[in-house]
Amino acid sequence: MARRLSAKTKLFSTKTSSLTIDAQDCTVDTNLMPGTSEKTEPTSASIEGELGLKRIDRKSMALKLLVGFAFVFILATISGIWLKEPIEAIGTSAVEKFGVPGLYLFVLAIDSFPTPFSYAPIMLLAIEGGISTLQVFIVSSLASMSGGLIGYVIGRVIGLPPRLADWLITKHPENFRLLRKYGAQGVALIGALPLPFALGTWTAGAMRVNFGGVALALLIRIPKTAFYILLITAGLSLGNSS
Numbered sequence: 001m002a003r004r005l006s007a008k009t010k011l012f013s014t015k016t017s018s019l020t021i022d023a024q025d026c027t028v029d030t031n032l033m034p035g036t037s038e039k040t041e042p043t044s045a046s047i048e049g050e051l052g053l054k055r056i057d058r059k060s061m062a063l064k065l066l067v068g069f070a071f072v073f074i075l076a077t078i079s080g081i082w083l084k085e086p087i088e089a090i091g092t093s094a095v096e097k098f099g100v101p102g103l104y105l106f107v108l109a110i111d112s113f114p115t116p117f118s119y120a121p122i123m124l125l126a127i128e129g130g131i132s133t134l135q136v137f138i139v140s141s142l143a144s145m146s147g148g149l150i151g152y153v154i155g156r157v158i159g160l161p162p163r164l165a166d167w168l169i170t171k172h173p174e175n176f177r178l179l180r181k182y183g184a185q186g187v188a189l190i191g192a193l194p195l196p197f198a199l200g201t202w203t204a205g206a207m208r209v210n211f212g213g214v215a216l217a218l219l220i221r222i223p224k225t226a227f228y229i230l231l232i233t234a235g236l237s238l239g240n241s242s
Contacts, residue, residue: 080236091129095125100135186204
């Protein structure tokens with residue numbers, strides 16, 4: 001079966017089924033398991049609904065951006081008021097054990113592989129553990145961009161595994177919307193929003209988004225990391241002054 005769409009990706013491929021979206025041919029081909037005689041012809045609306053290819057809700061995106069940044073600030077403030085001693089103890093222990101390389105590896109892992117976690121708490125622990133804010137900024141920015149690059153390459157090579165694709169379509173359809181409409185600029189938007197970064201870069205790789213454009217889009221993690229650190233230090237200062 002084929003349907004007209006404007007995206008390009010091999011979402012997943014297994015022995016039982018595969019789903020490929022081609023931006024140039026604008027078709028979606030779904031192959032059922034050999035021996036299966038029944039094929040259901042989906043409507044255009046059902047395909048777009050499944051892949052999240054609907055109108056981008058700018059108000060919702062702006063709200064998520066505000067909520068995400070507010071969460072980081074509130075977390076830092078709470079840590080400064082009620083959790084200062086345990087956070088400092090955990091941060092100091094982590095820094096003594098793993099040091100700056102540990103900070104890099106933790107952020108790298110979070111932004112390389114699809115997880116629901118943010119690297120902001122890791123930076124909070126690093127700052128409370130005694131690493132300077134400048135070091136945290138430089139190391140976290142480099143690790144986040146490296147993770148985004150790794151995620152893009154993995155997505156380009158293997159596509160999206162079935163379970164990951166299902167979860168992405170259900171929980172984060174905005175990734176498809178942004179990448180479908182803006183391409184590499186969509187990667188920058190995902191990188192700026194409080195969304196799992198690896199889901200955006202993996203999807204961009206699977207959709208064969210231009211590598212050069214994606215590499216430039218990864219730079220958005222520099223100002224985002226700087227703003228996260230600003231919120232963390234401001235929250236800690238507010239908490240410590242209370």
